[in-house]
Amino acid sequence: MNRISCFDKGRELYNCGRYKGAVEWFLKGLMVEHCNVCRAWLGNCYEFGLGVEKDLVLAKDLYETSRVHLLTSEIDGMLGKWIDERLVVLKGMDGSVSRMMEEVGNVKVMKLVNIDSTPQWRYNNDEVVVLVSSRESLLEGFCYAERDLPEKNREWNCDGSNRFCDGYVVEADYYRLEVRRGDAERYSMRMTDRELCVWFPKRACLEYLYVQETILKKVKELLWKRAQEVIPPVLERVAQRIGVEYGECHVVKSLRNCAAYNYALNHDITFSSSCVQLPVESLEALCVHELTHNFVLEHGRRFDDKMKELGGEEMLELYRNLWNEGRWAYMVY
Ligand SMILES: [Zn+2]
Known part of the structure; x- marks a missing residue:
C-alpha cells in the first residue's frame, strides 16, 4: 500500500463523517509511511475533536511538526497556507x-x-x-x-524472573533487603546495620514499569551505601592478611555487573557496588584477585600462580566461581 492510498483512505472516511476510521488511516499513514500530510490532517482531527478527544496542544504540535517537514516549494502551497492559518488560531497552545x-x-x-x-x-x-x-x-x-x-x-524484571512485590526480601551476607508498601504518598528508604528497607507509596501500582524502576533506583542507592561501608574494610583486612599494599579503595554506584579494577599507576582499587551482593568468602577472593594485579597485570598462568601464592588454591577456586554466584544475578538486566 503506498502513501497516497493511506491518506486517501482516511480522507474518504473523513469526507463521509466517519472520523474514527479516518484517524486510524491517518495514523497508519504517519507511523508506517511517514506521510506528512496525514500529520497535518491529524492536527485537524485533534483541533476539532473529530474521531478523537479534542486536544489543542496535540493539534498545534501536529501542525507545527508538519510544517517542519514541508519542502520550501510547499510552504506557499495550499497545505502550507492552511497550516499557517491554523497555527495563528492555535497560538499559545503549548505545554x-x-x-x-x-x-x-x-x-x-x-x-x-x-x-x-x-x-x-x-x-x-x-x-x-x-x-x-x-x-x-x-x-x-x-x-x-x-x-x-x-x-x-x-x-521488566529485577532477578531474571520476577518483579518487586510487597514483601520482597533478599537475605545476603552483608545485608537484608526488604521492599514493602508504606502508608505514605512517597517513596522512602531506611538503612540500619544490615537492614535495607525501601517503602513504596501506598497507592503505587506495582504493575507499572516506572514503579518497578523507581524501586530499583532506591535499592541501588541503598546497596551502594552499604557497599561503601562493607567493601573497604574487607579489602583492608585481606590486604593485611596476605601482606600486600594498595592505594585507595573506591566504590562506584553500579549494579549492572560485578566488577573491580586495580589502577596500575597507584594501585587504587575500585569496586562496583554490586560486589556487596557477594558472600564473604567470594568478596575476599575478589580482593585477593585485585591485589594480585599489583604484581601481574594480565590474566593467565602467571597471574594464577601469583594469586595462589598469595591467597591459596581455595581463593583462586572461589574467584573462578564468582561469576556463577546466583545472588547478584537479580540485579543484572
Ligand atoms: Zn583481573
Whole structure:
C-alpha cells in the first residue's frame, strides 16, 4: 500500500463523517509511511475533536511538526497556507501532554532538540517519559509508547524472573533487603546495620514499569551505601592478611555487573557496588584477585600462580566461581 492510498483512505472516511476510521488511516499513514500530510490532517482531527478527544496542544504540535517537514516549494502551497492559518488560531497552545495508558500507567511525551535515537525512555517516580526528536510530533511519542511500553512492561524484571512485590526480601551476607508498601504518598528508604528497607507509596501500582524502576533506583542507592561501608574494610583486612599494599579503595554506584579494577599507576582499587551482593568468602577472593594485579597485570598462568601464592588454591577456586554466584544475578538486566 503506498502513501497516497493511506491518506486517501482516511480522507474518504473523513469526507463521509466517519472520523474514527479516518484517524486510524491517518495514523497508519504517519507511523508506517511517514506521510506528512496525514500529520497535518491529524492536527485537524485533534483541533476539532473529530474521531478523537479534542486536544489543542496535540493539534498545534501536529501542525507545527508538519510544517517542519514541508519542502520550501510547499510552504506557499495550499497545505502550507492552511497550516499557517491554523497555527495563528492555535497560538499559545503549548505545554506537555500526558495520558493514562492501560497496563503502563501515566505516560508523558516531551521533545528533545538534540537526540541521537528516538524514542528514548525515562522513568520518573510517577510516569514514563517518552522523548522524541523535534521533527516528530508528540502524538508520535504516544504511538511509540503504545507500541513499545506494554512489551517493556511485561519484560521488566529485577532477578531474571520476577518483579518487586510487597514483601520482597533478599537475605545476603552483608545485608537484608526488604521492599514493602508504606502508608505514605512517597517513596522512602531506611538503612540500619544490615537492614535495607525501601517503602513504596501506598497507592503505587506495582504493575507499572516506572514503579518497578523507581524501586530499583532506591535499592541501588541503598546497596551502594552499604557497599561503601562493607567493601573497604574487607579489602583492608585481606590486604593485611596476605601482606600486600594498595592505594585507595573506591566504590562506584553500579549494579549492572560485578566488577573491580586495580589502577596500575597507584594501585587504587575500585569496586562496583554490586560486589556487596557477594558472600564473604567470594568478596575476599575478589580482593585477593585485585591485589594480585599489583604484581601481574594480565590474566593467565602467571597471574594464577601469583594469586595462589598469595591467597591459596581455595581463593583462586572461589574467584573462578564468582561469576556463577546466583545472588547478584537479580540485579543484572
Ligand atoms: Zn583481573
